[in-house]
Amino acid sequence: MGVRLEQKEQTRERIIDKTTQLVQENGFVGISTKDISKNSDVSQGTIFLHFKTKINLLNTILYSNVDNFEKDLIEQCNANQSTDNFVRNFLDAISLYEGILSRAYKDYSYLDDPLQKQLDDLDTLIKNKFYDNIKHNRSTNLNIVDTFTLIDAFISQIKQYLLEKNVYTKANSIIRQRRGRITKLYRMLFGEES
Amino acid sequence: MGVRLEQKEQTRERIIDKTTQLVQENGFVGISTKDISKNSDVSQGTIFLHFKTKINLLNTILYSNVDNFEKDLIEQCNANQSTDNFVRNFLDAISLYEGILSRAYKDYSYLDDPLQKQLDDLDTLIKNKFYDNIKHNRSTNLNIVDTFTLIDAFISQIKQYLLEKNVYTKANSIIRQRRGRITKLYRMLFGEES
Numbered sequence: 001m002g003v004r005l006e007q008k009e010q011t012r013e014r015i016i017d018k019t020t021q022l023v024q025e026n027g028f029v030g031i032s033t034k035d036i037s038k039n040s041d042v043s044q045g046t047i048f049l050h051f052k053t054k055i056n057l058l059n060t061i062l063y064s065n066v067d068n069f070e071k072d073l074i075e076q077c078n079a080n081q082s083t084d085n086f087v088r089n090f091l092d093a094i095s096l097y098e099g100i101l102s103r104a105y106k107d108y109s110y111l112d113d114p115l116q117k118q119l120d121d122l123d124t125l126i127k128n129k130f131y132d133n134i135k136h137n138r139s140t141n142l143n144i145v146d147t148f149t150l151i152d153a154f155i156s157q158i159k160q161y162l163l164e165k166n167v168y169t170k171a172n173s174i175i176r177q178r179r180g181r182i183t184k185l186y187r188m189l190f191g192e193e194s
Numbered sequence: 195m196g197v198r199l200e201q202k203e204q205t206r207e208r209i210i211d212k213t214t215q216l217v218q219e220n221g222f223v224g225i226s227t228k229d230i231s232k233n234s235d236v237s238q239g240t241i242f243l244h245f246k247t248k249i250n251l252l253n254t255i256l257y258s259n260v261d262n263f264e265k266d267l268i269e270q271c272n273a274n275q276s277t278d279n280f281v282r283n284f285l286d287a288i289s290l291y292e293g294i295l296s297r298a299y300k301d302y303s304y305l306d307d308p309l310q311k312q313l314d315d316l317d318t319l320i321k322n323k324f325y326d327n328i329k330h331n332r333s334t335n336l337n338i339v340d341t342f343t344l345i346d347a348f349i350s351q352i353k354q355y356l357l358e359k360n361v362y363t364k365a366n367s368i369i370r371q372r373r374g375r376i377t378k379l380y381r382m383l384f385g386e387e388s
Contacts, residue, residue: 027303029223106303108357109221149379153351160350163302163357185343 012050015040020061024099028058028107059115065100066118069093070125079132086133087186090126094158095175102162102174127151134190150189157185206244209234214255218293222252222301253309259294260312263287264319273326280327281380284320288352289369296356296368321345328384344383351379 018040022031033054037044051057072093077086094101104111104119111119130151134142142150158175161182165174175182212234216225227248231238245251266287271280288295298305298313305313324345328336336344352369355376359368369376 029304105357109300110223146378146382149375149382152354153347153379153383156350156354157347159354160346163299181343184340185347188340188343189347 011042011046015042015047015050015057016061019057020065020100023058023061023103027103028062029110031058055112059112062100062104062111062115063118065097066104066122069097069101070122072096073125073129077129077133079129079136081133083133083137083186083190086137087183090129091175091179091182095173098162098165098173098175102165105159105163123155126155130154138190154185154189158182202244205236205240209236209241209244209251210255213251214259214294217252217255217297221297222256223304225252249306253306256294256298256305256309257312259291260298260316263291263295264316266290267319267323271323271327273323273330275327277327277331277380277384280331281377284323285369285373285376289367292356292359292367292369296359299353299357317349320349324348332384348379348383352376 015036019031019036022035022039026035031054033044033047036047036054036057040047047054047057051060073090076089076093081089104115108116108119127148131144131147134147134151161174161178209230213225213230216229216233220229225248227238227241230241230248230251234241241248241251245254267284270283270287275283298309302310302313321342325338325341328341328345355368355372
């Protein structure tokens with residue numbers, strides 16, 4: 001890459017990084033180009049050069065995070081893993097993205113339709129992943145409707161934790177904090193009947 | 195009441211009713227005094243005469259709805275009811291307030307601290323009500339931590355339904371639509387072990 005192209009790429013990355021931080025702190029709603037400019041230390045003109053509109057920048061951030069999370073899930077969470085490994089891998093993956101996911105769930109009703117749809121698709125992917133792993137591991141039979149009823153409740157609980165979360169820093173990951181409770185709930189819902 | 199006082203009261207009620215509708219449709223965030231004035235068919239000055247600030251009006255609406263919901267819960271949901279009656283009464287009560295509750299949960303992170311606290315207290319009240327009823331009805335022992343773990347998941351599922359809800363009208367109550375699923379989940383979580 002030429003020096004100028006490299007600089008351009010670095011500026012783009014900085015805008016994305018700093019705006020991601022801002023979004024995690026204050027949400028997608030009500031964020032201003034002025035805040036973004038101040039935080040990234042680039043002019044508002046430069047932001048528009050890279051992203052055309054503020055919405056475009058915000059959508060890029062949400063889209064790429066959800067996309068990466070989906071890729072991690074597909075790579076790391078598989079039907080043929082033991083239940084414990086599967087849940088651990090799932091919680092590891094989600095905790096990497098929880099700052100943005102938490103915000104996305106909080107601001108869901110204010111997001112554009114395609115982004116809402118992307119979050120809905122993520123939801124479906126997660127539930128199917130869980131179903132496949134449960135089906136693979138559980139010897140006693142739960143029918144598919146009952147299983148999805150319980151998976152829905154389990155995922156709702158995790159979403160609720162993300163919604164309750166106030167400020168995101170790596171040090172105060174809510175998924176890490178509640179890991180014990182989440183794992184316990186999982187065992188209560190899907191453990192073998194004793 | 196004198197005629198003028200009565201008219202004043204009617205105006206206040208109309209502002210509250212019409213703003214409640216608006217909030218249910220568009221949320222607490224981004225609602226303008228202009229919209230409220232247009233919808234209630236009173237001047238912006240009259241609104242401020244009754245409520246001092248827009249925030250004050252919005253807080254009044256949320257506060258009184260949650261307060262009434264709590265009163266209904268306390269009156270209608272009791273420990274010594276059968277599980278079926280308890281759940282039915284709970285769903286009847288929540289469906290009366292779901293338009294506002296749905297919005298309140300959606301906009302939670304944008305609400306004032308006292309209102310967030312009021313919603314947290316509502317949460318605690320609901321969970322304790324469930325606990326007391328379960329304790330009264332369930333012959334086999336679930337310890338208190340496990341019971342609250344399951345109650346949390348159950349309530350999270352209901353909140354999730356309210357969060358997913360798009361437009362509120364009495365005809366499309368999400369609680370009524372999902373009543374079967376909610377009741378089923380309840381039985382799966384708290385039914386007697388077979």
